[in-house]
Amino acid sequence: MEKPAERIRFDSVSMRYDTAAGTLRVVEDMSLSIRQGEFVSLVGPSGCGKTTLLNMAAGFIKPTSGSVTLDGKEIAGPGPERGVMFQEYGVFPWLTVEQNIAFGLNLKANSGMDARDKKQAIERYLELMGLADFRRAFPKTLSGGMRQRLALARTYAVHPEFILMDEPFGALDAQTRSAMHDLLLQVLYKEDKTVLLITHSVEEAVYLSSRVVIISARPSRIREVIDIPFPYPRQRSLLADPQFNALRSRIYDSVMLEYAAQEALSKTALK
Numbered sequence: 001m002e003k004p005a006e007r008i009r010f011d012s013v014s015m016r017y018d019t020a021a022g023t024l025r026v027v028e029d030m031s032l033s034i035r036q037g038e039f040v041s042l043v044g045p046s047g048c049g050k051t052t053l054l055n056m057a058a059g060f061i062k063p064t065s066g067s068v069t070l071d072g073k074e075i076a077g078p079g080p081e082r083g084v085m086f087q088e089y090g091v092f093p094w095l096t097v098e099q100n101i102a103f104g105l106n107l108k109a110n111s112g113m114d115a116r117d118k119k120q121a122i123e124r125y126l127e128l129m130g131l132a133d134f135r136r137a138f139p140k141t142l143s144g145g146m147r148q149r150l151a152l153a154r155t156y157a158v159h160p161e162f163i164l165m166d167e168p169f170g171a172l173d174a175q176t177r178s179a180m181h182d183l184l185l186q187v188l189y190k191e192d193k194t195v196l197l198i199t200h201s202v203e204e205a206v207y208l209s210s211r212v213v214i215i216s217a218r219p220s221r222i223r224e225v226i227d228i229p230f231p232y233p234r235q236r237s238l239l240a241d242p243q244f245n246a247l248r249s250r251i252y253d254s255v256m257l258e259y260a261a262q263e264a265l266s267k268t269a270l271k
């Protein structure tokens with residue numbers, strides 16, 4: 001079978017930041033491509049450059065050298081086809097639930113949508129995320145899980161082809177987190193999206209992804225790329241599958257070696 005098209009491509013990407021303490025080499029000659037419909041997770045020690053990579057794909061920053069392309073064209077800035085979701089900045093506190101979802105739909109990029117389509121899209125995501133009864137509530141009155149559902153609704157409603165997520169579930173309790181995973185898988189299964197996720201949870205990465213990329217300690221390279229063989233849709237019973245657990249342990253061990261390397265590096269830097 002022919003492989004799906006390559007969409008986002010990091011080609012020999014390096015990133016250096018100038019800091020008061022000197023030049024920080026974060027990403028070193030990294031190449032990775034993300035194909036249509038893939039769910040790729042980045043895992044690796046804190047500070048190895050995961051957010052830096054996601055910010056490049058989002059178009060917020062450019063690499064010091066190398067290129068990041070979308071369908072072969074250099075990414076020059078953010079675009080409506082790429083929805084970005086962060087852990088903390090997912091919703092606007094001054095807008096109601098309904099207005100938050102409407103926000104992206106009212107942007108110029110969606111000006112082709114008529115009022116009825118917009119209303120339908122808002123209703124669909126209010127229902128899907130279980131927020132219909134809270135449409136006029138402000139985010140500060142919602143629980144953490146509801147705010148996160150709202151952030152997802154806002155990202156999904158504009159139908160981005162790509163969803164770029166930086167630890168979107170990190171602050172949630174275990175139950176809400178697992179409900180959010182299944183909601184995400186449900187939406188992704190219905191709509192063919194391509195996802196890049198940053199997470200510190202190996203279990204989350206294996207459960208959700210089609211590929212997991214382990215990033216090494218700084219200056220970071222790709223340590224390993226692991227294909228996750230389980231078909232979608234996935235169910236929670238997968239968590240008890242011996243093959244799932246074997247993969248999770250293998251990835252966890254590999255990531256922990258990089259955490260140790262990163263820690264050793266920080267200690268040397270402090271000396």
Ligand SMILES: Nc1ncnc2c1ncn2[C@@H]1O[C@H](COP(=O)(O)OP(=O)(O)OP(=O)(O)O)[C@@H](O)[C@H]1O
Pocket residue numbers: 017018019024026044045046047048049050051052053
């Ligand atoms: N604009 C910047 N200027 C200087 N240093 C930066 C800048 N942005 C990031 N860094 C540094 O680059 C390194 C990588 O940061 P980045 O946020 O990409 O890592 P990360 O892997 O996402 O970390 P975490 O898992 O802790 O979120 C860190 O040491 C960070 O302090």
